[in-house]
Amino acid sequence: MTASGTAGPGAGAAVVTGLGVIAPNGLGAKAFWEAILEGRSGIDTIRRFDPSSYPVRIGGEVLDFVPDGLLPKRLLPQTDRMTQHALVATDWALADAGVDPARLEEFGAGVITASGSGGFEFGQAELEKLWGDGPERVSAYQSFAWFYAVNTGQISIRNGLRGHSSVVVSEQAGGLDAAAHAVRLLRDGTIGLAVTGGFEASLCPWGLVAQVPSGLLTEALDPQRAYLPFDAAAGGWVPGEGGAVLIVERADAARARGAGQVYGRLAGHAATFDPRPGSGAPPALEQAIRLALQRARVLPEDIDVVFADGAGVPRQDRAEAEALASVFGPAGVPVTVPKSMTGRLYAGGSALDLACAFLAMRDSVVPPTVGTREVPADLRLDLVLEQPRELPVRNALVVARGSGGFNAATVVRRHP
The missing domain is CATH 3.40.47.10 (Thiolase/Chalcone synthase)
Structure with missing residues (x-):
């Protein structure tokens, strides 16, 4: 990883x-x-x-x-x-x-x-x-x-x-x-x-x-x-x-040691860095996602849910939605942003999203995104809204971006 x-x-x-x-x-x-x-x-x-x-x-x-x-x-x-x-x-x-x-x-x-x-x-x-x-x-x-x-x-x-x-x-x-x-x-x-x-x-x-x-x-x-x-x-x-x-x-x-529980495993991770602004080169988030999937040895269709970065900044949201649509297909995977209930916690945010992903696997449920009401159709997202969505979660992808160009993606899997 x-x-x-x-x-x-x-x-x-x-x-x-x-x-x-x-x-x-x-x-x-x-x-x-x-x-x-x-x-x-x-x-x-x-x-x-x-x-x-x-x-x-x-x-x-x-x-x-x-x-x-x-x-x-x-x-x-x-x-x-x-x-x-x-x-x-x-x-x-x-x-x-x-x-x-x-x-x-x-x-x-x-x-x-x-x-x-x-x-x-x-x-x-x-x-x-x-x-x-x-x-x-x-x-x-x-x-x-x-x-x-x-x-x-x-x-x-x-x-x-x-x-x-x-x-x-x-x-x-x-x-x-x-x-x-x-x-x-x-x-x-x-x-x-x-x-x-x-x-x-x-x-x-x-x-x-x-x-x-x-x-x-x-x-x-x-x-x-x-x-x-x-x-x-x-x-x-x-x-x-x-x-x-x-x-x-x-x-x-x-x-x-007789551990009483295993929430799941950290299966694959990748980190990339965006090109400098004005260079004309595309963002590197999609590359991080594809590399994380490759290193976890899973295919896009194996991912049951994406815990998105979800910045709430229109241009950043669009860039992330485009990366997800490119990897998974239009509305090809359920997407959620539980940090819509906590705010953006910076270094704490993606750690909290990892915790959410493991709890979602344990309980076979995808938490909702709150506040959001109108998702533009051209974002091509299957965003989980208002209510949790019950479904088996065997593999989840957690995506995070840091100000200045940091990108990271991690695949977590049910164990064994």
């Missing part, structure tokens, strides 16, 4: 045995999945601060998360909300997988996460102290709490995971790319278990200032009509926060 190969079938396949989710519409995989299938959105007017002076006022906030009681008190002043989300989701994912970190081989487990913005809110608070009270008031923890690699480090330290650990920075594509790197490490025997996923929490005044200049965020004021992937009225995406953690192991190792 890398840019140069495939995870391959059989005992050495990389399987997911645990999930941990922090999302605007649910804490924990169970609550999140129930909300997704019910079409309950976590998108609303931003509440954590007054957004009235900003052109963007709608977000997918994680409002119900209370770290007290979930994390040691000593960690709270050291960490941004993003890292607190990641630590708790890791606890939940390890428990879901039935893994006790203390019983793992000393250097046998690693952490590979994705993040793009790092601890934005922590950094903002320390800048306020710097300019308001002076440098002596700035926390020493600022030296790492803002850093995009901090989640990997804190998860590793808290759980004693001393194997190879790293971070991937490719924006929305990051969750898929991090999982791909985890599979590579498992296949090579570098580690025997990987904690992987992605998180962001940059919905704060400074974080929003950094996002607005892209011109890709919606300025709509109605939360129910703000984020409309593939809709004729689409006007940009809603920024969100949260993400997901996945526990990934070799299938034979999971079997040997």
